[in-house]
Amino acid sequence: xxxxxxxxxxxxxxxxxxxxxxxxxxxxxxxxxxxxxxxxxxxxxxxxxxxxxxxxxxxxxxxxxxxxxxxxxxxxxxxxxxxxxxxxxxxxxxxxxxxxxxxxxxxx
Amino acid sequence: xxxxxxxxxxxxxxxxxxxxxxxxxxxxxxxxxxxxxxxxxxxxxxxxxxxxxxxxxxxxxxxxxxxxxxxxxxxxxxxxxxxxxxxxxxxxxxxxxxxxxxxxxxxx
DNA sequence: ACCACTACACAGTAACACGAAGTAGAGGGG
DNA sequence: CCCCTCTACTTCGTGTTACTGTGTAGTGGT
Numbered sequence: 001x002x003x004x005x006x007x008x009x010x011x012x013x014x015x016x017x018x019x020x021x022x023x024x025x026x027x028x029x030x031x032x033x034x035x036x037x038x039x040x041x042x043x044x045x046x047x048x049x050x051x052x053x054x055x056x057x058x059x060x061x062x063x064x065x066x067x068x069x070x071x072x073x074x075x076x077x078x079x080x081x082x083x084x085x086x087x088x089x090x091x092x093x094x095x096x097x098x099x100x101x102x103x104x105x106x107x108x
Numbered sequence: 109x110x111x112x113x114x115x116x117x118x119x120x121x122x123x124x125x126x127x128x129x130x131x132x133x134x135x136x137x138x139x140x141x142x143x144x145x146x147x148x149x150x151x152x153x154x155x156x157x158x159x160x161x162x163x164x165x166x167x168x169x170x171x172x173x174x175x176x177x178x179x180x181x182x183x184x185x186x187x188x189x190x191x192x193x194x195x196x197x198x199x200x201x202x203x204x205x206x207x208x209x210x211x212x213x214x215x216x
Numbered sequence: 217a218c219c220a221c222t223a224c225a226c227a228g229t230a231a232c233a234c235g236a237a238g239t240a241g242a243g244g245g246g
Numbered sequence: 247c248c249c250c251t252c253t254a255c256t257t258c259g260t261g262t263t264a265c266t267g268t269g270t271a272g273t274g275g276t
Contacts, residue, residue: 001203002196006262009232010114011208018211028254038207046233048255053232070253071241088110090212095109097205099146100119103126104198114231117263136223154264156224161263178222179272 004041012042014089016050017078020060021086026073027051051076059085112149120150122197124158125186128168129194134181135159159184167193 019030027047034042051074054060059082063075078086127138135155142150159182162168167190171183186194 001200004118004200004204005233006118007200007204009117009263010112011204012233015208015211022214026254037211038203041234043234044255045235045257048257049233052256067241067254069242071239071255073254092109092112092115093208093212095146096112096115096119097208100123100201101205103123103145104201106130113264117232120264134223149265151265152224153226153266153268157226157264160225175223175272177273179224179270181223 001038001040004039008039008042011093012039012046013050013053014086014093015039016047016054017059017082017086017089020054020076021078021083024063024075024077026075028073054082057081109146109148112147116147116150119201120147120154121158121161122194122201123147124155124162125167125190125194125197128162128184129186129191132171132183132185134183136181162190165189 015034016030019025019033025033028044030051031042031044031047034047051060054076055062059078060076061079063077064072065075066072123142124138127133127141133141136152138159139150139152139155142155159168162184163170167186168184169187171185172180173183174180
């Protein structure tokens with residue numbers, strides 16, 4: 001699938017929140033997971049900027065743990081604010097995708 | 109619905125293409141149509157920049173016609189390139205929304 | 217004269233995903 | 247022993263996009 005970057009704006013962060021919510025995990029693994037899920041072109045740099053943003057906005061709790069096969073990992077878990085943000089994201093997605101699908105079906 | 113602007117990036121242009129494809133129309137009317145369809149916060153300034161972009165990218169054919177109740181209108185119609193772009197947009201939307209819905213259903 | 221509605225244009229802003237480069241740790245092959 | 251690969255995180259700069267604000271202009275109503 002060719003360039004999805006513009007369409008991902010605003011949704012990729014929500015996807016990251018969802019993944020973190022389903023399991024405490026770290027940047028590199030999140031990137032791999034997204035690649036598996038069909039977001040094939042998402043690269044680490046993108047995810048790390050999102051994770052730093054989440055941290056800066058106080059939506060996640062961060063724990064550093066040694067890895068065994070590389071540098072230590074920064075594990076992320078959602079806090080209450082993060083779960084609220086995730087719920088808000090899904091509400092928006094629901095709203096937007098329903099409108100767009102309706103538009104696609106020919107309008108009214 | 110609170111701020112959808114980030115999520116609209118990449119999709120709003122496609123919505124405009126779809127509206128133009130369904131009927132030759134002009135900026136002000138497109139804005140009103142989008143507002144009706146639930147994109148309540150979309151304003152004219154946004155649509156005009158999109159229309160200028162479409163024109164610059166050679167996706168539309170433009171015709172100026174007098175209005176009768178205001179300044180002349182610039183009517184937009186898709187050309188072949190525009191219809192191709194629209195098809196590509198829907199393909200991307202289909203792809204992305206299916207992946208995100210799958211992620212929402214709990215992943216795998 | 218003033219206001220409301222229609223209609224378009226344009227300069228500036230903020231947010232976001234991405235690319236590129238770098239740092240660092242662990243393990244394996246020649 | 248050095249190089250390469252894979253894991254893992256960071257940071258700076260870039261391009262695209264939607265939005266905001268402001269301005270212009272035409273028509274009709276009060």
